[in-house]
Amino acid sequence: MTALRAFEAAARLGGFARAADELCVTPGAVAQQVKALEEWCGAALFERRAQGVVLSWVGVRVLPGLTGAFDALGAAVGELRQAALPGRLHVAALPAVAQLWLSPRLPAIRAALPDLEISVSALEQPPNMAREPFDMTVFYGDGAGLGIARDVIFPVCAPQLAGQLETVEDLAAVPCLSDAVWAQDWPIWLAEAGAEVQVSGPVYSLYALAVEEALHGAGVLIGHGALVSRHLDSGALVAPFGTRAELPRWLEIGVRDGALSPPLRALSRLLAGKSSL
């Protein structure tokens, strides 16, 4: 059973490490389960190569059925959760999105939809909606989902720091904050701005933390439109330069395939409709 899950994930994702990631276990655990399954059925499911594993013929043959079965199981579990407590919604979002975009909107949404109980989980990677018990996701994606806003980046900083920034080249003289997983943001924007200057500064593992530091005047942050607009509106942050770089990705809402339940439809409408905030 567990072995089937491990095999399905490894086969679908093409590696034990990735499967381990999805299943939230160590690669060793996946390897063990796959090996147990191979012993049970008496045939090799993968060919082991130095650079990873590739599906054997038997594996190729059984993967579609297995994937379909697990998807059906995931759908049944989702149906169970919804039938049990129709007003409960569970949203998964990138930590930065959850804290900087979703969280400020929740009070108004909870007031508008008082019968809903909305839970939020912060995840680094978008979950597999067909398997995990989430009702909605808010992540940056390639535009396949329900788009909220294009991701645009531009430097932002506390107002008192903006006086030091006359030209783009002045950035070399101040700390330039950035996020670890979005390490390319500064180079991309600098290229867009046509600047040759090298910038440097502290790197944060949590974007919200970098925003916090920028609010306190710790440096210039490379801001993401949707995540800093609130502070731009309030004046707590300002954008010292006019140049904006558009990234090829959108902040978007994802829902399970199939019929949207009324509460889910109401929530997604509220979230998508307020994109201009």
Next chain:
Amino acid sequence: MTALRAFEAAARLGGFARAADELCVTPGAVAQQVKALEEWCGAALFERRAQGVVLSWVGVRVLPGLTGAFDALGAAVGELRQAALPGRLHVAALPAVAQLWLSPRLPAIRAALPDLEISVSALEQPPNMAREPFDMTVFYGDGAGLGIARDVIFPVCAPQLAGQLETVEDLAAVPCLSDAVWAQDWPIWLAEAGAEVQVSGPVYSLYALAVEEALHGAGVLIGHGALVSRHLDSGALVAPFGTRAELPRWLEIGVRDGALSPPLRALSRLLAGKSSL
């Protein structure tokens, strides 16, 4: 996961005890799993009544999807086993059938189909083919499957004992062997024979054991046609009376729904074709 299995079985079979039976665990284990699932999803899946449990509205709603998902999983596992080792067949049969009917036929079948590796498991109850990894079952059923022979019962005994049996009433004077799960055999046959006589004798939990005892002259056994015909042919047992009671059930072969693999087709043809033996 385990909880989903437990719930599905309990809901489908209408009781924790029956589910426990199918899953080969104690009823307490099923109750625990179902309770855990109810706590996880936050709604009652069953209504507890004194005479058992009945599905709640939520339970009714999610059962079909869950059953379908588990069936799909079972089918995928079956596909895996077959793809891994196409020549391996696993037959489930009633212990008596396995020992007295199937086992004598296997040598000839193995000779005819040398590429097949045929395993046999003795089970008291027919397994759920959609879930358990069996390729074929041989049980007594109501005629829905591939019938082999109608179940007929009649007394049989060792030849030296037959001399003591002039009339049906003489049965009261000799030990009348019977099987624990087929306790009604003697009353049914006696009613068919129109006799008022009361018979008694040792009861066996294993029909094959009762046959063995009858061969040794320990008493008169209520014989099942398919299970004693071999000994009647060899003369090791004789039927002292002409009356035969036909039971409303047939010895029959069951296979998974869908396409029969060539090895399975060959095996079922051999087994069904040799029913006259």
Next chain:
DNA sequence: GAATACCCCCAGTAATTCTATGCCTGTATA
């Protein structure tokens, strides 16, 4: 009014699964 057939609860135990570690192999980098 016993016997039966269910299910509930709890504590201890048994089984499974996971982590942690060191090792190996082939690829990519310097």
Next chain:
DNA sequence: TATACAGGCATAGAATTACTGGGGGTATTC
């Protein structure tokens, strides 16, 4: 050519999970 690195293997011990076995309760059945 040397060196890091990514991915998988193997084992033992640890943690989690699931199961058993006991006692108890409540309706139906004969």
